[in-house]
Amino acid sequence: MTLDALPGFALPLVAAITAGGLIGFEREWRGRAAGLRTHILVALASALLMEAAVVQGLWRFMPLPGAEIVSDPTRMAHGVLTGIGFLCAGVIFRSGFSIHGLTTAASLWITAAIGLAFGAGLYGLGGVATALTVLVLVGLRLVSARLPQTSTVDAEIVWRRDAPDAESRIRAALEPLARRRGADHHGLCANGSRVVLRLRLIKVGPEETDVLARQLRDIAGVTSFELDPRDD
Structure with a gap:
């Protein structure tokens, strides 16, 4: 060249x-x-x-004599x-x-x-x-x-296993929200002293996410939670 x-x-x-x-x-x-x-x-x-x-x-480069390069x-x-x-x-x-x-x-x-x-x-x-x-x-x-600002939110909630009414209050807070039931994951951590719930909320708006976060903060026994909206 x-x-x-x-x-x-x-x-x-x-x-x-x-x-x-x-x-x-x-x-x-x-x-x-x-x-x-x-x-x-x-x-x-x-x-x-x-x-x-x-x-x-x-x-x-030099091809061999008589060779054809394709x-x-x-x-x-x-x-x-x-x-x-x-x-x-x-x-x-x-x-x-x-x-x-x-x-x-x-x-x-x-x-x-x-x-x-x-x-x-x-x-x-x-x-x-x-x-x-x-x-x-x-x-x-x-x-x-x-479009209406709704998204899929991956949630993880952890609460003390011995906390009275913690699970019922958490499920009451989640009840108004639509979620993909097949995606629910239940588990224990901290040597069985903590309950872990992972779930996927669908068609959730920012206001609903904020309300859920406030409700979870007010529930005695909840040790941690994470609400992760999908945004690629």
């Missing part, structure tokens, strides 16, 4: 940086673990590797998407029995795919994919903001 060919090679990289920046800005604005720089680097690396695979004939850029795409899975796994974490970071992991995955598209010279496909990704991340969040 000569220096004269650099402008042609730079365009896919610039497009990938722009796409990664647009997607990463939304994640950075939301305060996620993988933000602007991470998404830009993912898109840039994907485009760079794919572009190198597309022009494999320009690599500095280039398959899709193998590079498979390798990039496999490798990005390890990076995506790093932004997914578990809090209690809630899983967070799935949307950020998905945004990294689509950013890698967009970078591959630009690296292969598919500018139209990469541009449309970038616009759709930003629309999903930003537009759908604006839509959800206009």
